[in-house]
Amino acid sequence: MQNRWLGWLVTALGALPVNRSRNNSLVDGMVELFNTHDELVILITPEGTRAYQPKWRKGFYYAAEGAHVPILLGFLDYKNKEAGVGPVIWPTGNYEKDLEEIKSFYRTKTGRFPEKGVR
Secondary structure (H helix, E strand, O other): OHHHHHHHHHHHOOOOOOOOOOOOOHHHHHHHHHHHOOOOOOOOOOOOOOOOOOOOOOHHHHHHHHHOOOEEEEEEEOOOOEEEEEEEEOOOOOHHHHHHHHHHHHOOOOOOOHHHOOO
């Protein structure tokens, strides 16, 4: 029952659902969403999933690159009790270089579980 209320609330706030039961390309789906909406913000966790992953997924980068939109770095810094928005990163097509720039920003932030931080 709680999931229904949460789903209703998130949808009422303008969220668009993701069907995780289908084997589809979320990257292509996000690019299509950007192409069909004049204004759209997509929030993605670094791991790209709700569970801890030791390596970041690449979908956020390729979705931004394919949709020709920037990546805006948001953060929660538990050590300093701060939240905010960092720099804007425009994908250059060089994933490794751009990812290093993104990770260098997050290395100065302390997450809730520091042992699972940016590597």
